[in-house]
Amino acid sequence: KAGVTQTPRYLIKTRGQQVTLSCSPISGHRSVSWYQQTPGQGLQFLFEYFSETQRNKGNFPGRFSGRQFSNSRSEMNVSTLELGDSALYLCASSPQVMNTEAFFGQGTRLTVV
């Protein structure tokens, strides 16, 4: 079974730009969760999508948004990038909503300059 695939692995953007990250879950998994990981704050939950609907949301500003497609693939978008958005963005897939047995991808390392 192929694992969770995140693309791209690395990204450099300029302040003010917007960025879209992609996550393909494990085949058969319908839930995709997104996390931001920084050295200072650790892993912070962004949001979760299940069956193309956002089911849970963390405490991030509206600049952070996401969506899920009918094939369960998910994208997250960050608009008007700030330096503080530099982080490792991880997605996790699981069969059901907020299932504890979630599998993480390798992440996308975003650097905002």
Added chain:
Amino acid sequence: GQQLNQSPQSMFIQEGEDVSMNCTSSSIFNTWLWYKQDPGEGPVLLIALYKAGELTSNGRLTAQFGITRKDSFLNISASIPSDVGIYFCAGQNQGGSEKLVFGKGTKLTVNP
């Protein structure tokens, strides 16, 4: 919001030594999880605990779900160089319908 206090923040040990790390919370969790993250990779689930008082092993790893449901610990016995990485605890509430809350991690360095 809920927070998990994970300690120690980092550990430097010799190969063969045992390791212990723990997480505490001001609120109750119904599930405790322990993950390991290698450099450049996403976290990988090591052990999941679902019942207060539960003690579960996975090879050289042993984790316990505290009786109060507000804490958990992870032990690694006879450490080896590949144990190097960052270990995270995570808690979850409400029968699995709530988001995972993560600790800030314990960075483990094993000297050969």
